[in-house]
């Protein structure tokens with residue numbers, strides 16, 4: 509369960525370039541729900557995701573994820589929380605271009621000090637599931653957009669986190685690959701994940717599998 513309670517986020521507070529990105533935003537995402545966060549560019553969608561992932565702190569208000577008050581977490585605990593609970597699919601994938609597909613995917617597992625065999629098994633599972641196993645030794649920089657996206661999804665899921673946050677996941681994809689991503693979302697939901705997708709891609713609007721759509725405009729829920 510994700511609870512966003514009366515969250516306001518002000519960037520550069522007290523400076524001439526002060527910017528209120530979110531104003532008194534409240535909503536909930538229940539366990540195993542798929543929620544679509546809509547709104548035009550600049551409306552605050554990425555900021556919401558980063559607050560839920562404890563990558564930033566709200567200026568006021570609270571964010572509670574599975575009973576953890578993430579808006580108050582010290583940084584050390586925030587990275588631990590992310591590792592255990594959150595799979596984040598970044599808008600620009602954030603792969604390490606000079607590492608192979610396999611090495612990118614196992615990055616989140618490094619702190620867990622798993623044996624080589626355990627590492628292999630976990631990576632193999634997600635590489636197979638997202639049809640990228642045949643590229644395991646290719647460098648990320650040599651992959652197509654759709655392949656990079658599959659690696660980003662595999663990396664977000666390799667830890668088997670209960671919550672998936674996706675930021676404009678289809679922004680760089682053609683229509684066919686976007687459809688395929690939607691198939692992945694359906695599968696992940698069937699696996700029991702809680703999913704929040706920030707997007708302005710109409711492909712995600714009014715889907716039968718969606719539990720709720722939330723629209724942001726100028727940092728407010730409308």
Ligand SMILES: Nc1ncnc2c1ncn2[C@@H]1O[C@H](COP(=O)(O)OP(=O)(O)OP(=O)(O)O)[C@@H](O)[C@H]1O
Pocket residue numbers: 519520527528529547548549550551552553554555556676
């Ligand atoms: N670190 C930051 N410093 C200053 N302003 C920021 C920062 N991050 C975001 N903003 C501003 O906050 C507002 C909301 O940004 P955000 O990235 O959350 O919007 P978005 O809805 O995700 O947009 P897009 O769809 O284009 O990704 C924007 O005006 C942006 O310029």
